[in-house]
Amino acid sequence: MNNSFIRKIDWLTVILYFSLVFIGWINIYSSSVTEGAGVSVFDFSTFYGKQLTFIGLSSVFITLILAVDAKFYQKFAGIIYLVLVGALAGVFIFGKTIAGQTAWYDLGFMSIQPAEFAKTGTALALAEYLSDSQTNIKYLKYQLKGFLIIVLPIIFILLQPDPGSAMVFLAFIPVMYREGLPSWYLLAGLGLVTLFVTTLIFGAVWVCIAVFSFLTLYYLWRKRKKKMVSVLPFITLLIITVVVTSSVRFTFDNIFKQHHRDRINLWLKLEHDPAKLREIRKSIGYNTYQSESAISSGGFSGKGFLEGTRTKGGFVPEQHTDYIFSTVGEEWGFIGSTTVVLLFCFLLLRLLFLAERQKSKFSRIYGYSVAAILFFHFAINIGMVIGLLPTVGIPLPFFSYGGSGLWAFTLLLFVFVKLDANQINEWDDFSEFH
Known part of the structure; x- marks a missing residue:
């Protein structure tokens, strides 16, 4: 890498990345260090010691990622995708099963x-496909090909089974929308989720009555305004509502597994039997309950580094992985939690800014994909830890313990850093030539 290229790197993104990685390691250290003499940060038998190794190797990976020609990532995008999908399929033959999941x-x-x-x-x-001049995402056949790219890895991940990781791939749908996917896909998806949740809470009959009332009032309002209106779309929406709401209870009781039902019951407060509620909180809801307790106990300024009583007492299971944010809440309080959230928000906004300024359509689409994936992980993980969302088991980017997660997020981010720096160089060369 020459000095000219180094100057073109977006160092604000790099600083935000290393800031999050460092704060994450500090909290992994706090959540896993044991009291006693001779404690060393270089004890590689511990979680914090191993994470330090993963961070060191990440720096090597960053150098390699930035050293590769930017054109490589677009030229071999399809091959990289097929190799990684093949790796997903390979775990069923050569993989290792941990906690019931054959995913490693x-x-x-x-x-x-x-x-x-x-x-x-x-x-x-997806970026390579959507940036192709022959691809017009407004037409169905191109939409289906785009969905196939997303769905194929989802199928293999669901078979592991790992629904949390599979769900993350839905983050690519807004990216397709940004590139011209009809808005009704998003509206239909949000509508189905809304119908599912409201039916569980209020029941199918009341939801159908509410939808019928809303559609009737809207139809009469449009007719009163003397706007062209057809009754067929309203009847179609009502029929879809009846079909969906009628199938919700069957789907919930017969397709969802018991632990999924328990998590949703706890999240939506559907269980009113005190005995069953206590049982759910002691099993499925235990992690969330302890996490909420740890965060709330931190107050405004926190208990201080290494002073978290619930963290030191090991009350929150898997606190160094999916529930690492609870350590932040307990030891650093509202101030520390807000700082972490703001750092993530700054990184996401920076990525959106960089994506929007790309001259290459491939780079822009990839940049939006990076932002969408990171946002999905960030929002769901923190929402899960503070009890706003049900437990789905996905890590907090750059924070949670684990080599796979850290390296994968590093790869995801720094490929875009490379693409962004390269397009600036190409633009400068173009300007000089003219």
Whole structure:
């Protein structure tokens, strides 16, 4: 890498990345260090020691990512995607099963989860497809091909089974919308989710009555305004509502597994039996309950570094991974939690800004994909930890313990940093030539 290229790197993004990684490691250290003499940050038998190794290797990966020609990522996007999808399929033959999920390759010294890296492969493949001059996402056949790129890894990940990781791939839908996907896809998706949730809370009959009332009032309002209106769309929406709401209870009781039902019951407060509620909180809801308690106990300024009683007492299971934000809340309080949230928001806004200024359509689409994936992880993980969303088991980017997660997010981000720096160089060269 020459000095000219180094100057073109968006160093604000790099600083935000390393800030989040450092704060994440500090909290992994706090959540996993044991009291006693001779404690060393270089004890590589501990979670914080291993994470330090992962961080060091990430710096090596960053150098390699930035050293590769930017054109490589677009030229070989399809091959990278197929290799990573093949890796997802390979876990069923060569993989390792942990906690009922066949989702890892055992390398002896660590385990690698290909689902994390598949997000980068999918982002590259989707960006390459949508940036093709022959692709017009406004037409159905091109939409189906785009959906196929997203759905293929989802199928393999669901078979592991890992629904949390599979759900993250839905973050690519807004990216397709940004590139011209008809808005009714988003509206239909939001509508189905709304119907599902409201039916569980209020029941099918009341939801159908509410929808019928709303559609009737809207129809009469348009007719009163003497606007052209057809009754057919309203009847179609009502029929869809009746079909969906009628199938919700069957789907919930017969297709969802018991632990999924328990998590949704706890989230939506559907269970009113005190005995069953206590049982759910002691099992499925235990992590969330303890996480909420840890965060609320931190107050405004927190208990202080290494002073979190619930963190030190090991009350929150898997606190160094999916529930790492609870350590922030307890030891650093509202101030620390807000700082972390703001850092993530600044990074996401920076990525959106960089994506929008790209001269290359491929780079722009990939940039939006990076922002969408990081936002999805960030919003769901923190929402889960503070009890706003049900537990789905996805890590907090750059924060949660694990080599696969850290390396995959690093790869995802710095490929875009490379693309962004390269397009600036190309634009400068173009300007000088003219």
